[in-house]
Amino acid sequence: MDAAALKAYASQHLEGVCRLMEETLSSDVALLNATNQTVLKGGGKRIRPLLTLLSAGACGKRTPDTDKVAAAAEILHNATLLHDDVVDGAAIRRGKPTVMALLNAPASVLIGDHWLARAMRLILSTASHTLEYTRLFSQTLDDLAQGEILQLQKSERCDTTFADYLRIIHCKTASLFEVSARTGALSADASPEMTDALGAYAHHLGLAFQIKDDILDYKGGDIGKPVGQDLNERKVTMPLLAALEMVGEERQREIRELFAAGGHEEEILAFVLDKGGISKAQEVLESYIEKAIGSLAPLPESEPKSVLVSLARYSSIRTQ
């Protein structure tokens, strides 16, 4: 299954989820409805709801609750993006102007809160496992916030270690990937073994997915995002960490000082390329992809399972 086939599979299967998202976010406050449309049509990869559907499918059935938790995961994700845009002062996302840019930071904060509440309302409308879903989504909301806070704190000091980075990408990305898969499995009344297998798959896929994003920030991709944005935002990510591992302590200190001082982006970019930081990061990413695929072993063969494998392989080579 290549990228185009995956995209076709997603848009075919996610139609009901997208409709549910629209219904959930509808409001009689005009400003809200207008923004909902802008953001819902803006797209994105919809990888989280896809994980939910595929996980339910791999466990044998897709229920009305599956669609609800899938839509809730995507709404929660987009709510936190509205907040992250304020944090990063981002005017562009997915090649389009953000709510920050179209309206202002206050609107982005408040619409984010409104969406969080609506995601919760959707979860509370499920027929079974409601408390379990609520627990999982609350935990991941905390992870998302704590990950961004840690990143913010580290960006001020430029002292991110490998362990910090792993914690940040767990919180920022892998946590909600895992919850998307786990809630999908639960919605199909899966056994704890199957649920854990899909959770482990999605956790590793999430780590790999974020490392790929961080690589694309150094290499540029097809998405129209400017190269080196993370460097400008003083975020130390895997390519730089991998490059730093290749040199002695003194050179490490020098580079971190350049990074902290700011204005040396080109020099740091050249250092990362020269020390093979990108290919090292790609190696780590591929090891997570293998772990993700390996985690699926307990699941019986099925179409959804083979799509999950394709999704993991595609995540390793994607260019946007």
Next chain:
Amino acid sequence: MDAAALKAYASQHLEGVCRLMEETLSSDVALLNATNQTVLKGGGKRIRPLLTLLSAGACGKRTPDTDKVAAAAEILHNATLLHDDVVDGAAIRRGKPTVMALLNAPASVLIGDHWLARAMRLILSTASHTLEYTRLFSQTLDDLAQGEILQLQKSERCDTTFADYLRIIHCKTASLFEVSARTGALSADASPEMTDALGAYAHHLGLAFQIKDDILDYKGGDIGKPVGQDLNERKVTMPLLAALEMVGEERQREIRELFAAGGHEEEILAFVLDKGGISKAQEVLESYIEKAIGSLAPLPESEPKSVLVSLARYSSIRTQ
């Protein structure tokens, strides 16, 4: 019971709730812990958790769940204040610098999200009625966000009507007051009649409370908040709406145009005072106070009930 006696009652009974708030918000991320301390010690009136405890008490018992929902209400309230400070660009709250001012807007957004998640976690740790609490808190989070969004939208056009204003203060204040009382009653396994009575009390108290805040914005109080802040933020509130009702359509249009143009704060303040807007607003407030007290009729006499009556009377005359 006067203000000092109410304050003493609150600090005596809220000790356990404050401890629970601290425990709930503790984190191994240094930045978070430091901010938690700043905000927890900052105080505020703690009126929402007090409503929870008094509502439980008026229904005959205070359980461990009472303290949990009381702490969750206060954490949720403070989380949304962190977001409101970003929306309003507020550097001062309760006479002290905000997280916005001490750190920055991104920290205020993210710490708010973290607190929302922790409030939810606390609610999920209750022994009974957990789903009902979760529903009530999710609904009020949506109200809080929608109220601020409506206020933001109206502040751009300066066309707030009396109905808009009532909806805004319901969402901004009365909704969480009502939820604080309802969850308190539920935690004491109260009957639907008792729960509704306390909900109606707190709803009316919340409306009165917000109108008092809006009056104090015109009059100034003892809290160190500058007079006319709402006017500067282009918020049309009860004193101005009441003054506008005293004049003809043409004069109404003139005043709204001055308001929309900005820079005429002193003229508008003089108009409100001249037309008796403040005393009219106080009359409306007092009618809500009477409705609040009347709502308590189904409850048997008890110390908590009489404190609820005192709290309502105090809300009518408070100067901060």
